[in-house]
Amino acid sequence: MTIKENLEHVRRNIAASASKAGKNPKDIILVMATKTVETERIREAIHAGGHIIGENKVQEALKKYEVLKGEGAEWHFIGHLQTNKVKDVLKFADMIHSVDRLSLVEKLDQRLQQEGRSLDILVQVNTSHEESKYGVAPEEAIPLIKQTAKYDTLKILGLMTIGLFTKDEVKIRKCFKVLKEIHDTLIKEAIDRVQMKYLSMGMSGDYQIAIEEGANMVRIGTAIFGARNTPDAYYWPSEKTDADRG
Numbered sequence: 459m460t461i462k463e464n465l466e467h468v469r470r471n472i473a474a475s476a477s478k479a480g481k482n483p484k485d486i487i488l489v490m491a492t493k494t495v496e497t498e499r500i501r502e503a504i505h506a507g508g509h510i511i512g513e514n515k516v517q518e519a520l521k522k523y524e525v526l527k528g529e530g531a532e533w534h535f536i537g538h539l540q541t542n543k544v545k546d547v548l549k550f551a552d553m554i555h556s557v558d559r560l561s562l563v564e565k566l567d568q569r570l571q572q573e574g575r576s577l578d579i580l581v582q583v584n585t586s587h588e589e590s591k592y593g594v595a596p597e598e599a600i601p602l603i604k605q606t607a608k609y610d611t612l613k614i615l616g617l618m619t620i621g622l623f624t625k626d627e628v629k630i631r632k633c634f635k636v637l638k639e640i641h642d643t644l645i646k647e648a649i650d651r652v653q654m655k656y657l658s659m660g661m662s663g664d665y666q667i668a669i670e671e672g673a674n675m676v677r678i679g680t681a682i683f684g685a686r687n688t689p690d691a692y693y694w695p696s697e698k699t700d701a702d703r704g
């Protein structure tokens with residue numbers, strides 16, 4: 459299967475799940491997760507109609523951005539963000555999905571103030587409670603968002619999560635329900651400067667479940683580009699260091 463065929467297949471599945479969830483397929487945004495994918499294959503995907511790129515590592519993303527910036531794609535950062543990479547991530551990112559702690563918020567704000575601009579962000583929540591995954595704990599999500607809302611360089615547009623890696627659909631669904639619940643609570647609380655426009659959840663293995671549970675932004679890699687050679691442990695370290703926590 460070509461990238462184009464894979465993209466079409468994914469889009470058909472998205473449309474089917476959207477209909478099932480009573481949503482317009484056009485309202486589901488596809489972010490192509492492009493970690494480890496070479497630039498020419500990403501270009502192929504852009505030409506096949508994928509217009510949002512999601513990258514996990516700042517240096518890898520910057521290299522690809524330099525080559526592909528003329529293609530007019532939108533660039534999202536979806537990986538764990540270390541505070542010492544803030545300056546570089548701002549060179550390419552139109553949106554960051556993985557804001558998960560106040561130290562990072564402060565750093566982003568500092569840099570954005572220097573640049574005199576604002577940035578679209580999502581807050582990442584660790585709904586699976588796996589130690590190996592980043593994200594703020596569900597019970598700490600709303601307090602973090604209230605704090606973050608005080609920084610007017612940051613436009614909070616929604617939430618992101620990674621579902622539990624399991625074949626147990628009930629457990630996966632539960633992660634997405636937790637995120638949707640926080641999203642709904644935030645809408646009710648109507649916090650100044652907090653918009654709940656995007657619910658970024660769902661990957662190759664679980665995007666249809668995610669859409670059924672309310673996702674309107676899915677991040678898909680393998681189903682478009684095929685299996686990766688680099689183990690995901692490289693992108694999702696199993697041990698968090700203090701430096702990572704920033």
Ligand SMILES: *Cc1c(COP(=O)(O)O)cnc(C)c1O
Nearest residue numbers: 491536661662663677678679680
């Ligand atoms: C790799 C990755 C994805 C996509 O994963 P696939 O299973 O290949 O679709 C989505 N979100 C994040 C944060 C990722 O790192």
